[in-house]
Amino acid sequence: MRTPLVAIEGLTVDFGHGPQSSRAVDGITLEIAAGEALGVVGESGSGKSVTWLAALGLLPAKAQIRGSVRLDGRELIGAPQRHLEAVRGKRIAMIFQDPSSCLNPVHRIGWQLGEALRLHRGLDRRAADAEALRLLDQVGIADARRRLGDYPHQLSGGLNQRVMIAMALAGQPDLLIADEPTTALDATIQAQILDLLRSVRRDTGMAMVLISHDLGVVAENVDRVAVMYAGRLVEEAPGAALFSRPCHPYTQGLLAALPELAGGRRRLVAIPGTVPEPGSVPTGCRFAPRCPVADSGCATEAPPIQAFDRQHRSICHRRIDPGFSVWTLPKAAE
């Protein structure tokens, strides 16, 4: 395998100090190759966003970060602000869930795009204007010249997300982190934005981390998937393998809980219980209290990594045959 573009190793994020601290991310190890699309799936509190905010130094000061995040071999955790600023937007760009509130309400779209272009590409005003037009055109915004003079509130959520993507492209980054980029958007607009991300990646060859709670969104848009639960990685595999032969009970449960359009009206497989509150996570395997195949060992000891093939690993005490769903066991049917 080539040197990874980004290598995360043992990343741990705690919020607060001492007994009140809560662990949002607990020992994540992940790699992304150049040009690759990685999906990160998890529910709220899984640490899927915090991981990447920590990598870019975008968390508030009360967050304590340990472990290592290397970009082309160069350490980002604990790196000086100036180094991080040179990485943000330029090497690694990020787009977020609610595009309309991620753009500054008092500045025109053109100004905000121009700011990024001047910063990352050193363009003068004229050149930045021309490039801003080209970028808006690239992200499929019609009537780009007029839009440059608009304020974010004059644009729909979908258009604002296109602007955010244009702004992310301004630095010609090697990696785009898309944090729930379509969650706040309507279905048909979500389809447009996902389509746009595909075409932008085709044009630029940049790598992408697509963070989503929606397995469907991830399934259609990435090469490899990492599933997170309560701050830990639970399963990692190429997309096809993960969706056809999931090994971790949590992944299996998520897939089974996903309603299908085909077939009749039916009960869904529901994972019982709730996601643990940060600060009161179980010792041992964090999914154990909700898992239908958990035994006493699961609750107390940290689960080992089970490798199924070169790229498919599940972090679980039980070795579950790929493709066999634990949720079909009588015990799982409540």
Added chain:
Amino acid sequence: MTPLLEAVDLHRHYAVRTGRNPFSAKALLRAVDGVSFRIQPGRTLGLVGESGCGKSTTGKLALGLIPPSAGEIRCESEPMPAAGTAAWRTLRRRLQMVYQDPLGALDRRLPIGEQIAEPLVIHEQAKPAERRERALSVMEAVGLQRHLLTRYPHELSGGQRQRVVLARALITEPRLLVCDEPISALDVSIQAQVVNLLLDLQERLDIAYLFISHDLRVVRQVSHEVAVMYLGRIVERGEAENVLAEPAHPYTRALVSAIPTVGSKRERILLGGDPPSPANVPPGCSFHTRCPFATAQCRSEIPTLQPLADGRDVACHRVHETPLRLVA
């Protein structure tokens, strides 16, 4: 069979200003523009569409929470009494609402037991001692443990709060629940729990649901029938299985194709642009500006709902020219 609830040609219009200043011309925002449907006892009608299509407004109209600009709601063939009257309040016991945001719908200063029993106090049903018993019994029905009775909303998880909201709606033994995006704020693994709960409750208590959601996958699981709305009008309506498995209206087809799925890929229709504003509804078929199949007729004539052989209704001029294929 007499429908439990019937909406007849409902309209709800708002006057809005078109410009920035208070003297600019007013335009008519057609939030709901001629919507009719029936809900049979113990059945579920799923109302789907994107934001701004008028589905939430339709839900409020159905309960008489806001008066229609035109059209009417009939409950078991009787016209809906005016909001605020004694007759309406009596009826409201039997028609309840469940909102999207459980934390916003709950009072953070009251223990949940009191909040669940609150409708009984409002409707002056049951004595205080009996209220507690009734609260405990609906809590059990929605899967909340007894000891939670004295807890406060912030002490509960999102899924539990949604159960509290459901319990509160159920305590007056309603015949119909209007659920407006009841699970959108919940985590994926919790959504399935609540969907299953809704199905169980319907089976046991024979409640009808008007289930409003933007999530077609969830609507598919809970609904017997679905109605798809676009810009204040129903564009397709029929058995859920038929409509979502083989959508006929181009908008429904686009919506279904926009659902990201794990597994096999179906037809893909990518719509361009954003939906027009309901204050500026295009003439003719309001979908023609984004429809890949629109013709001159679509731009001028408003299509009405026409029945198809399988019993569904579709408002599309070209629906009989099936199968319409996208020219690549």
Added chain:
Amino acid sequence: MLLFATSRLLRAALTILFVMTFAFVVLRASGDPALLILSVDAPPDAIAAFRKAWGLDQPLWQQYLSYIGHALTGDFGKSMRDGRPAIDLVMERVPATLALTLPALALKIGIGIPAGIYAALHRNTFADRMTMALSVAGFTMPSFVLALLLVLIFSVTLGWLPASGNESPANAILPIITLGTAGAAIMARFTRSAMQEVLGQPFVRAASAKGLAWRRVISHHALPNAAIPTVTIVGFMVGSLVAGAVVVESVFAWPGIGRLLVSSVANRDLAVVQALLMVIAAWMVMANLAVDLAYGWLDPRVRSAVGATGH
């Protein structure tokens, strides 16, 4: 923008008319100036003559119309006490008041805003807690208490500054500090919370994610947004430039608008009180108008707000 300004201007005019009417009604309803000025046991024909001279014998609506009519031309009548035009009496007091309130405003803005920004950027540090503790002390203390405290320290004990009067610029120092302290405290709290709210907005994180230096995120992204709510409070303070020193002027015996107001109300000098209220109201309305326009200038969302009404 022009339409936005016009609609605000119309509203301002209506407000002034409302204040004029209100002043007229309240003053007529609260006692007979003839009896008050001439005293109750004045001879009846003297009272009748006084009433005739000041137009008080006419029906109320006629008095109202002529009052409005004259006011529109800037004529508020003559002082019932010394016969000089009321508006002149008022206007000659304005500079004295502004000599206190303008430096005080500079103090409020110059100390309050930077302190608030600093506190917001160093949240939960010692400096933040100190600033906020001082600010609470500053705005909870009534201004007459602070004034007396300052007099006690700087005039009585230390003997550095005069306690009252207006003979020299040194006389203005204590009143200015008194006025400025409470305002700066309010300003600091307001700015801190506005800034903190903005710092929590997603666009601040997005601006950082863009690669901008923190300094630029603050100066170009956070501050312009925090300025929007802060303008409200600055506008409020500008609005009180004319009439905001009543208590302080009384304590320090400063011959400004405030003292004139107190004495002419006590004397039932209708014309002067009306003129005073008009000047104060007109100034406040203008300050409000300036705030509204500043909003439109700072916040593009206000400029294009579309009003929706029920049907």
